[in-house]
Each structure stands twice: as structure tokens, then as C-alpha cells.
Amino acid sequence: MFFTYLRRELRRRRKAALVVASGLALGIALVIIVTSVSSGMSKAQDKVLESLYGLGTDMTVTKAxxxxxxxxxxxxxxxxxxxxxxxxxxxxxxxxxxxxxxxxxxxxxxxxxxxxxxxxxxxxxxxxxxxxxxxxxxxxxxxxxxxxxxxxxxQGGGGQPxxxxxxxxxxxxxxxxxxxxxxxxxxxxxxxxxxxxxxxxxxxxxxxxxxxxxxxxxxxxxxxxxxxxxxxxxxxxxxxxxxxxxxxxxxxxxxxxxxxxxxxxxxxxxxxxxxxxxxxxxxxxxxxxxxxxxxxxGTTVTTSADLADTVSGSLSTASDLAAGVGKWLSAAVLVAAFLVAGLLTSSAVSRRVREFGTLKALGWKSGRVTRQVIGEALVNGLMGGVLGIAAGLAGAYVVTAISPTLTAQLGSTGGGTGGGPMGGGGGRQTASRTLDIALTAPVSLSTVLGAVALAVAGGLIAGAFGGWRASRLRPADALRRVA
Amino acid sequence: MYQLKGVTKRYMRGKNPVDALAGVDLTIEDGGRLVIQGPTGGGKSTLLQMLGGLDRPTAGTIELDGVDLARLPESRLTKVRAESIGFVFQSFNLIPTLTAQENVETALVPLGLGARNRRERAAEELESVGLGDRPNHLPSEMSGGQQQRVAIARALVKRPKVLLADEPTGNLDESMRDEIMDLLDGLWKEHGLTFVMVTHDSSLARKAPRVATIRKGKVTVTENAAA
Structure with a gap:
């Protein structure tokens, strides 16, 4: 009965379900894209540092x-x-x-x-x-x-040609x-x-x-x-x-x-x-x-972290953007999507007062009615998760396919930072090194699992809004309000 | 058997208290049939909700087989509703997305019956109200009379002791009204139910053996020997 009822209700309210799922999908897709692009940038930075240090090097020592x-x-x-x-x-x-x-x-x-x-x-x-x-x-x-x-x-020339x-x-x-x-x-x-x-x-x-x-x-x-x-x-x-x-x-x-x-x-x-x-x-x-x-x-020690701080250029700018604007934007969209999902679910419960009142009159416990509401919201959340993961993967694929080139400049800070083998001895020579790195957006399993967790969380938050309202519904009030 | 003593239900209308029920004393014997009548806003539906354990009185006791519904914890009250009381509403209150059979099954869900058992009992009940051939119809695909039959099947499928009906024919035309009343009377006799019905319809009241009239929260019971 739980699944039959759930399926029929979602089908009946498919437009509202689609709105909720789309909102969550947008938030989840943004999170996936921003996370994967950030991961790509981190990899690009690692590549830049590796090209200087080589694999496995934690720090370099140069003359001060x-x-x-x-x-x-x-x-x-x-x-x-x-x-x-x-x-x-x-x-x-x-x-x-x-x-x-x-x-x-x-x-x-x-x-x-x-x-x-x-x-x-x-x-x-x-x-x-x-x-x-x-x-x-x-x-x-x-x-x-x-x-x-x-x-x-x-004679006048004095013999000189x-x-x-x-x-x-x-x-x-x-x-x-x-x-x-x-x-x-x-x-x-x-x-x-x-x-x-x-x-x-x-x-x-x-x-x-x-x-x-x-x-x-x-x-x-x-x-x-x-x-x-x-x-x-x-x-x-x-x-x-x-x-x-x-x-x-x-x-x-x-x-x-x-x-x-x-x-x-x-x-x-x-x-x-x-x-x-x-x-x-x-x-x-x-x-x-x-x-x-x-x-x-008399030595200068430069760690990978020190060197990473000297990275400038579009890689650094894009990295800062992803870490700042991207993450905040994703968080804002997610929070908005959660709120919209919650309000729409709560509003749907309001429209179904008589239905839930009747079920309670028939002897359905509040918990069962609440589970029904949360179940519907959870499925909405999961649908949003599936859509969001698909959109996020597509977005990450597009970024990887386009592979925008980012420029990284290293060691141009003018001294004291050491530098790599070609970056000068630190300070004496402000030699900088410019690298072009193709940006990729790798999506890890943990990112996908995180997206699923967000979808579930979105569904549960929305369900909590609606479930709370449904659980507080007294059958007499519900039936009286629609009489 | 129902035994109501000093049942009062007070609402606040703005800052003014209003007594929908004012010290109602009433006894309804097992297998009895009572019609509740009265003007709109007189407290008929409130009394029915008290009998059904859907609401609690401000004061007084409502005993059903010796158990005071007014003091019963919510979980036990829910159990009483699930096992012992069947409801029929004026506007049918069917779940629009579920078929006739599934709507009837909703009353069996709280009893924890298996899906197969639920299906079989719901099909039998639909048969008994004359809708054995329409188990898969949605409410929107049925007439008002048919929808009320489904609602009656839903109320009776759990074999309750009490059937409470709130204006069950209020949304039906005259011929359909008689059809539904004949069905309810037949089922009442067949199952030996305690049957309480709220109605505006005086012709229906005249056929009832006992009529409780509510005015300003006070109940007057009249016996109808001719019924």
C-alpha cells in the first residue's frame, strides 16, 4: 500500500514533483560541477608543482x-x-x-x-x-x-687613397x-x-x-x-x-x-x-x-605549499573563483532548493488535509502518515539526485571536453620563496615560469556519493517540513476544515 | 455500548467561549440505531466526532464498552478507531489516486493484515455493496452513489462494532439516497452494528427508532415506536 499510494500521489502531482526535483537537481549539479572543477584545478596545480619538483618531493633546499x-x-x-x-x-x-x-x-x-x-x-x-x-x-x-x-x-692628396x-x-x-x-x-x-x-x-x-x-x-x-x-x-x-x-x-x-x-x-x-x-x-x-x-x-627551504602560494595567472584566478564564488553559489542554490522543496511539500500537505484527516480517522497512526509524506519527498529528492548527477556529469564532461587552458605562473614573487630548479635561486633572480595547463573536471565516486547524500538530505528536509505538518494534523480539525 | 456523561465541548470564537456541546448525557445500546438531528451549527458533527474518538471533550466522559475515550492516550484511541469504529462522510472522503479496491484496503492497513488478505477482504466487501465489478475504478470514474458505496465498504471491511455516518446522503439525489439508506439499513441488520447517523433529512429521521435532537449543545432523545 505504501508504494502504491506513493507512486500514485507522485504521478498525480508530477508537475510539483518535477519542480522540486528540478530545484534539487540544479543545486546538486552545481555542487558536482564545482567540486569536479575544483578537483581539476587542484590536479592542475599539482601538475605545475610536479613539473618543478618531480614526483615525491616534499620540499627543496636552495641557498638563501x-x-x-x-x-x-x-x-x-x-x-x-x-x-x-x-x-x-x-x-x-x-x-x-x-x-x-x-x-x-x-x-x-x-x-x-x-x-x-x-x-x-x-x-x-x-x-x-x-x-x-x-x-x-x-x-x-x-x-x-x-x-x-x-x-x-x-700631390694635394698626400698619397692617401x-x-x-x-x-x-x-x-x-x-x-x-x-x-x-x-x-x-x-x-x-x-x-x-x-x-x-x-x-x-x-x-x-x-x-x-x-x-x-x-x-x-x-x-x-x-x-x-x-x-x-x-x-x-x-x-x-x-x-x-x-x-x-x-x-x-x-x-x-x-x-x-x-x-x-x-x-x-x-x-x-x-x-x-x-x-x-x-x-x-x-x-x-x-x-x-x-x-x-x-x-x-644559509639555506632557504621551500615546500610545495609555499610554492603553491606563488602560483598566479588564470589558474590561480579560476581556482579562487571555484573556491569562493562557486562554492558559495552551490551552497546558496542548494539551500534555496531545500527550502523550496520543503515549502512545496508543506503546501502539498495543506492541500491534502482532508485526505490525511480521513486516514487518521480510519486508524492510521501519525507516524504512518508522516512516513508516507517523507517517502514521497524522499523519492522527489532522489529523482532530483538522479537528474542532478546526470546534469553534473554532463557539465563535468563538457568542461573536460572543452579543456579550457589555464596559465600558471610560478616563482615570480621576487625573492625569498626559493623556487624550483629553473625558478632561480630565490630572491636573487626573479625568474618566473609560465605553464599552460588544460583544465579537466574529474568526477570522483566520493563526489557522486556526496550528491546522493545531498539528494537524500534534500528529500528528508522537504519531508520533515511536510511530515511535521501532517503529524500535527488532528483528524477532527482536518475534517472540520473541509466540511 | 456508548455511555456519555456530562460531555461538554467548548470552543473559543474570538475571545468568546462557545459550547458546541453542553453537558450531554446519552446512552446508545449495542446494535442500536440513533439518528442525530438539529440545526446547522447545533453540535451534531461535534457529537459524532466525540463518539468516533476524533476529538476529545472539554469535560465529561465518553465510554465505549467501559473505556473512556476522553482519557485514552492517542495511540490507544487510534487503535480503537482502527478496530472498532467505521466512518462514512458526506463527501465520501475517498483517496482520489487510489482505486475502489485500494480505498477499501486503506481501512485494513492499520490492522497489519497481509496484502493478499487485504485484497480478498476488500473484494468481498465491494461485492457486498454491489461494486464487485468495479474494483479498479478510480473515484473520479464513479458516480456519487458508487463513491458512497465504496466509502461504506471501507467503513465496514474491518468489521467494526460501531458505524458513524455524517450526512451520508447529503450529496446524493433522492433515488440514490434511498438506495444508500437501504444498503446501510441492510448492513446494520446483517452485522448487528451500533449505527449512529447525523442527518438533516426529516424523512430519514422518521424511520429511525431513536432520534437525538441537538439544540444549542443540549440533547433531547425521542423514541419512535413506529419505526
Whole structure:
């Protein structure tokens, strides 16, 4: 009888049921879309951070920023000699430590000894600027009128030819790329972990000082590099053993070589730019950070959370919008939908006073009448839930299908925040890194279960409104009011 | 057997108290048939609701088989209504979305009977009121007389001791009125019910063995030996 009665009533009042279900559906769909977009943004941020840190890195240690002007800003200088042989191609390159700040390799060991540190590995980030080209000498062209001055003229000129230099100049190509010196004995930490080896292989643990390289796929394509070919860094030829592709599409470096080789080409023996640290547990990150800063002076420790704070650009704006406006809007729509559902259910009870009064006169307990009202409201809520989940999934699918591109800028805050391997040494250089991330809206099972819970809650709230009214209905009053 | 002593029901109309019933004393024997008459607003329906346990008096006692309905907790009063009292209303009060059979079954729901048992008893009762061929009709698909028959079947399907009818023919034409009254009289005799009916219709009152007339909350009972 319960289900028969419920089904018939919902069919009779299908318009009102549809209004209630639609309201709840709208709220639930918004919650799903906002939650999934927020989750997508969180994933996008994680991708951005991973592209800098690599997987599993909880924090980086870099040299603390020195005061501006101390030692002067080092800038690369290129010097070319004037050579006798005309039109000879000249080439020179400069290898610079990114951020111009290095730590002693021994820092890696000290960091590793700190309580709560599971693993620590050093890396050296370099920028190579290669300039090659040629000078072309100008040609002297004698002034013809001066040369034809006659005997008198020759004397007046004092024997000096009259004319001008024409043509000549310089044509140089500047090629800049980034090199990362990786500790091949510990490859489970560091920037290379955020890339997949798509061709060839990665470094062997024995290749600590081998002249081998892994190149980023985008750079390999641009420079037509492939496994087995060579890439030259400061005069040293490295055999390409593997091609890597960054998960985020934006690699940490163009070329990866063993750390020792990087130290050699940069003339930075026993130096690293960054120490990548993995904490023993996520709860210990702050403790480890404090311990490193206290025990190893002159270092800057940057956690993922610190770096996340430096994210700006449309990703940050959209993330703020989703967290702020989106969540409030969803909450407001949900509350409004719950209220409307409750009021409509309550109003439906008012229209059915005689019906419920009659049932009570027949001996139906108040609880049974209330259950009937709540049951109807619950089905309305579940219908709203089904519609809302469908609409929410469709919305999330559309967002993922469109994949709007968001821009994330990192490390451009001007100092003190450390930064990733390519983000400068913190403070000294305000290098920023811009990444384009495609936004997705993944819907998790917990989001769907949450939506079902909201639908049930919506139904129960609406049912509570109506049920409360129905339970308070006295049969005599109900029958008298409609007599 | 009903035994009412000093039953008073006071309402507030604005700030003024109004006694719908003012110290009513009344006895209705088991199997008796009583017609309640009186002017509109005289307290007829109020008295019927007191007898049915739908409302409680302000003062006095309403005993049904020795149990005071006025003092009974709500849960037990509900049980009394579910098991012992059948109601028939002027405007039928059928559930519009349920079929004739399902409407009759609603009276059996509080008794906790199984679905099959409910169906069988409802079908039998519909047969007894002459609607055995219309179990699946909705109220909107039936005439007023047919709807009242369904309401009567609903009132009697639980085999109550008491049948309370509030203007059961008030919404019917004359021929239908006689048909319904014949049906009620027949069922009263067949089931040995205590039958109390409120009506405006003097012709119906004349056929009743006892008539209670209510005026300004006071009841006067007259015996009709000819009925």
C-alpha cells in the first residue's frame, strides 16, 4: 500500500514533483560541477608543482638569497677575437649556474641527516648560452673622382687613397638551453621523475660521470636529436641515451646529464643548486623544514605549499573563483532548493488535509502518515539526485571536453620563496615560469556519493517540513476544515 | 455500548467561549440505531466526532464498552478507531489516486493484515455493496452513489462494532439516497452494528427508532415506536 499510494500521489502531482526535483537537481549539479572543477584545478596545480619538483618531493633546499649587489650581478660575457682569416665562423658558449647560487654538495648529506627526512638528493641546474656566427669584413671602395685628380691632385692628396668602407658586419646565432645535472644513483627524486622515458632508456646508476644525456622530447624534436646522436654542452659531446616526455608537457630542463658532468662543465665542482627532500611523512613537512632552516644556516627551504602560494595567472584566478564564488553559489542554490522543496511539500500537505484527516480517522497512526509524506519527498529528492548527477556529469564532461587552458605562473614573487630548479635561486633572480595547463573536471565516486547524500538530505528536509505538518494534523480539525 | 456523561465541548470564537456541546448525557445500546438531528451549527458533527474518538471533550466522559475515550492516550484511541469504529462522510472522503479496491484496503492497513488478505477482504466487501465489478475504478470514474458505496465498504471491511455516518446522503439525489439508506439499513441488520447517523433529512429521521435532537449543545432523545 505504501508504494502504491506513493507512486500514485507522485504521478498525480508530477508537475510539483518535477519542480522540486528540478530545484534539487540544479543545486546538486552545481555542487558536482564545482567540486569536479575544483578537483581539476587542484590536479592542475599539482601538475605545475610536479613539473618543478618531480614526483615525491616534499620540499627543496636552495641557498638563501644574498643581498642585492653583493658581489655584483654576474652576467655572461662573450668575447670574440678579430681574426685575420676573413669570414671565419666563430663560436663560444657560456655555462651558467641558474640563479648563480650554489650549495656545497655536502649540504645534501647534512639535509639527509635531519630528523624526519626520508631521502635527499642534489641537482645542478644550468643554462647554456651558445653564440656562433661570423664577422664579415667591409670592403674599401676608393673614391673615383679623387683618384682622377691629375698630377696636381696627386700631390694635394698626400698619397692617401680617398674612399669609404662598404658592406661588412656580423651575423650571430644565440642558442640557449637548460641542462640539469641529475644524481644518477638516486633517480627516484628530482625533476626527471615528472617525465616519462618515451624512447631509449634513463641513466644507469653506474653512469655517474659518463658522457651520456637524456633529452626532453620537445627539445629533441626542435634540434632533431634522437637516441644514439650527440648533444654538445660546452664542447663536450654527450650521447643521447633516452628521450623523456614531461607529464605536464613542460619539462624541467632541455637536457639531463649526470651531476658530476654538469659540475665539470659549469666549473662548479662539488656544488649543487637544489637539494630535493622527501619527508618521512606528510605530517612532518613543517617540522623538517624548521629543522633544516635551524641546523643548516644559509639555506632557504621551500615546500610545495609555499610554492603553491606563488602560483598566479588564470589558474590561480579560476581556482579562487571555484573556491569562493562557486562554492558559495552551490551552497546558496542548494539551500534555496531545500527550502523550496520543503515549502512545496508543506503546501502539498495543506492541500491534502482532508485526505490525511480521513486516514487518521480510519486508524492510521501519525507516524504512518508522516512516513508516507517523507517517502514521497524522499523519492522527489532522489529523482532530483538522479537528474542532478546526470546534469553534473554532463557539465563535468563538457568542461573536460572543452579543456579550457589555464596559465600558471610560478616563482615570480621576487625573492625569498626559493623556487624550483629553473625558478632561480630565490630572491636573487626573479625568474618566473609560465605553464599552460588544460583544465579537466574529474568526477570522483566520493563526489557522486556526496550528491546522493545531498539528494537524500534534500528529500528528508522537504519531508520533515511536510511530515511535521501532517503529524500535527488532528483528524477532527482536518475534517472540520473541509466540511 | 456508548455511555456519555456530562460531555461538554467548548470552543473559543474570538475571545468568546462557545459550547458546541453542553453537558450531554446519552446512552446508545449495542446494535442500536440513533439518528442525530438539529440545526446547522447545533453540535451534531461535534457529537459524532466525540463518539468516533476524533476529538476529545472539554469535560465529561465518553465510554465505549467501559473505556473512556476522553482519557485514552492517542495511540490507544487510534487503535480503537482502527478496530472498532467505521466512518462514512458526506463527501465520501475517498483517496482520489487510489482505486475502489485500494480505498477499501486503506481501512485494513492499520490492522497489519497481509496484502493478499487485504485484497480478498476488500473484494468481498465491494461485492457486498454491489461494486464487485468495479474494483479498479478510480473515484473520479464513479458516480456519487458508487463513491458512497465504496466509502461504506471501507467503513465496514474491518468489521467494526460501531458505524458513524455524517450526512451520508447529503450529496446524493433522492433515488440514490434511498438506495444508500437501504444498503446501510441492510448492513446494520446483517452485522448487528451500533449505527449512529447525523442527518438533516426529516424523512430519514422518521424511520429511525431513536432520534437525538441537538439544540444549542443540549440533547433531547425521542423514541419512535413506529419505526
Amino acid at each position: 638569497a644574498a643581498a642585492q649587489g653583493a658581489g655584483g650581478t654576474q652576467r655572461p660575457r662573450f668575447e670574440f677575437d678579430a681574426k685575420e682569416d676573413e669570414d671565419a665562423t666563430q663560436s663560444t658558449d657560456r655555462v651558467m649556474v641558474q640563479g648563480f647560487q650554489t650549495l656545497a654538495s655536502s649540504t645534501v648529506g647534512k639535509v639527509g641527516e635531519q630528523a624526519g627526512v626520508a631521502d635527499a638528493v642534489g641537482g645542478l641546474s644550468l643554462t647554456v648560452m651558445k653564440v656562433d656566427g661570423q664577422f664579415k669584413r667591409g670592403e674599401f671602395k676608393q673614391d673615383e673622382s679623387a683618384g682622377q685628380g691629375g698630377p696636381g691632385g696627386g 680617398q674612399g669609404e668602407v662598404q658592406g661588412g658586419g656580423a651575423s650571430f646565432d644565440v642558442n640557449s638551453f637548460t641542462v640539469y645535472g641529475t644524481d644518477v644513483t638516486q633517480q627516484d627524486l628530482g625533476p626527471l621523475t615528472s617525465s616519462q622515458i618515451t624512447k631509449g632508456r634513463t641513466f644507469k646508476a653506474t653512469e655517474t660521470d659518463a658522457e651520456v644525456a637524456v633529452v626532453d622530447s620537445a627539445y629533441a624534436k626542435e634540434k632533431e636529436l634522437a637516441v644514439g646522436r650527440t648533444v654538445t654542452v660546452s664542447g663536450t659531446e654527450y650521447t643521447v641515451v633516452g628521450v623523456s616526455t614531461a607529464d605536464s608537457g613542460d619539462a624541467a630542463a632541455n637536457v639531463y646529464i649526470p651531476l658530476k658532468q654538469a659540475q665539470t662543465v659549469a666549473d662548479s665542482k662539488d656544488k649543487v643548486t637544489t637539494v630535493y627532500v622527501k619527508a618521512a611523512g606528510s605530517q612532518q613537512i613543517d617540522t623538517v623544514k624548521a629543522a633544516i632552516q635551524k641546523n643548516i644556516p
